[in-house]
Amino acid sequence: MASALLSSLAAASAPPSASLSPREINKMKLNLACTSFKNSSIKTKSFGRIQMVATTNVSRFDGVTMAPPDPILGVSEAFRADTNAMKLNLGVGAYRTEELQPYVLDVVKKAENLMLERGDNKEYLPIEGLAAFNKATAELLFGADNPVIKQQRVATVQGLSGTGSLRLAAALIERYFPGAKVVISSPTWGNHKNIFNDARVPWSEYRYYDPKTVGLDFEGMISDIKAAPDGSFVLLHGCAHNPTGIDPSPQQWEKIADVIQEKNHIPFFDVAYQGFASGSLDADAASVRLFVARDMEVLVAQSYSKNLGLYAERIGAINVVCSSADAATRVKSQLKRLARPMYSNPPVHGARIVANVVGDPTLFNEWRAEMEMMAGRIKNVRQKLYDSLSAKDKSGKDWSFILKQIGMFSFTGLNKAQSEHMTNKWHVYMTKDGRISLAGLSLAKCEYLADAVIDSFHNVS
Numbered sequence: 001m002a003s004a005l006l007s008s009l010a011a012a013s014a015p016p017s018a019s020l021s022p023r024e025i026n027k028m029k030l031n032l033a034c035t036s037f038k039n040s041s042i043k044t045k046s047f048g049r050i051q052m053v054a055t056t057n058v059s060r061f062d063g064v065t066m067a068p069p070d071p072i073l074g075v076s077e078a079f080r081a082d083t084n085a086m087k088l089n090l091g092v093g094a095y096r097t098e099e100l101q102p103y104v105l106d107v108v109k110k111a112e113n114l115m116l117e118r119g120d121n122k123e124y125l126p127i128e129g130l131a132a133f134n135k136a137t138a139e140l141l142f143g144a145d146n147p148v149i150k151q152q153r154v155a156t157v158q159g160l161s162g163t164g165s166l167r168l169a170a171a172l173i174e175r176y177f178p179g180a181k182v183v184i185s186s187p188t189w190g191n192h193k194n195i196f197n198d199a200r201v202p203w204s205e206y207r208y209y210d211p212k213t214v215g216l217d218f219e220g221m222i223s224d225i226k227a228a229p230d231g232s233f234v235l236l237h238g239c240a241h242n243p244t245g246i247d248p249s250p251q252q253w254e255k256i257a258d259v260i261q262e263k264n265h266i267p268f269f270d271v272a273y274q275g276f277a278s279g280s281l282d283a284d285a286a287s288v289r290l291f292v293a294r295d296m297e298v299l300v301a302q303s304y305s306k307n308l309g310l311y312a313e314r315i316g317a318i319n320v321v322c323s324s325a326d327a328a329t330r331v332k333s334q335l336k337r338l339a340r341p342m343y344s345n346p347p348v349h350g351a352r353i354v355a356n357v358v359g360d361p362t363l364f365n366e367w368r369a370e371m372e373m374m375a376g377r378i379k380n381v382r383q384k385l386y387d388s389l390s391a392k393d394k395s396g397k398d399w400s401f402i403l404k405q406i407g408m409f410s411f412t413g414l415n416k417a418q419s420e421h422m423t424n425k426w427h428v429y430m431t432k433d434g435r436i437s438l439a440g441l442s443l444a445k446c447e448y449l450a451d452a453v454i455d456s457f458h459n460v461s
Helices: 003-011 021-036 074-081 106-118 131-142 160-178 192-198 220-225 250-262 286-293 323-341 349-359 361-392 416-426 443-459
Strands: 040-049 048-059 154-160 182-188 203-205 234-235 266-271 299-304 316-319 409-411 436-437
Touching: 040 299, 048 074, 074 409, 106 131, 106 349, 106 361, 131 154, 131 286, 131 299, 131 316, 131 416, 154 323, 160 266, 160 286, 160 299, 160 316, 160 323, 182 192, 182 220, 203 220, 203 349, 220 250, 250 266, 266 286, 316 323, 316 349, 416 443, 436 443
Parallel strands: 182 203, 182 234, 234 266, 266 299
Antiparallel strands: 040 048, 154 316, 299 316, 409 436
């Protein structure tokens, strides 16, 4: 900037051409000075009789502060910078093979080949997304024979995976339920609060995790849901609670539904792991179907990041179960209206993959087999970690809570200082709340991880 300014001033100070009058030359110099020094600060430095003039730009964005690193995605950035051979990335919830490599499902490759063979185009989708996907995803969630499907009482809109679907639902709540509160489990997935904060939807927490038992604080949960203002939205994890891996029992789900009905609350499910938690699509959707069977109006956000490994495709949906087909039609129209200025319409590639897999009986059965394989590998790792902890820890501590948890995560019970010790000494990268992703662990590394956990738990307060 300084050199450019000096060059400009030098040019302006050159002998005037015959075509310009002295008055015009002076006017040009003034304009150059005004333009160059606008929004700039001037710095001068003297060297004897010579004075240098330079300018420093003052940005209009000087008031923008540096954002803190994302607590989950930032873990992967730190992991990549570590050169230790024993390092483990147990932060991000992404499935890895036994060799700790990313895994693209065989059934996904076949579905993509079908798209190439058909010559599918890349035209814009409607605002609500791909019709074949919306039909498939609703039937997968509720069951194809569910009355709410047959009576057309479900408003389904394709969203940008789970996050985008939750955000769209939050916008619906903010616009049509002004002042309504969302009650969220403590703890919960790290992005839930960000989503509702951005949508300007007030939220509070209900008790969920009991650090004394490393289990579910069911009485606290029920008490807090009862205490929430009537008509609140209760955010529930459909299966494989993130971050704890602790799910209510079928009997506890019945009691939760009782309280939500008594208080006229609206259940709002986040279903990110259907089929990936237990290996069964139906078992993992049981909680949602229980509430729907009671004729409750329900919101459900879905994601295919985990169960089909479509992390980067950003494919999911928001489903709103309404009391009538007419209400569902109106709700869908408003979801589309909200989506239009947000992202206009959703991406097609992941939607076609899901539609191809779910819509083809052969591919669907292959997918179920691959999900069982992935869920089975995580269960084996969970068991091996428990065995290693029990064998190595001579203190008598009960580590059985690890086996009672489900899904890709385990809540270790380690505090922030202990979690930081895991990273600083053992090169185990994890979130600071003590959550580890078992999907990023191999059987071969279980004993190493057990050593790290035992050391951190007993030697760091």
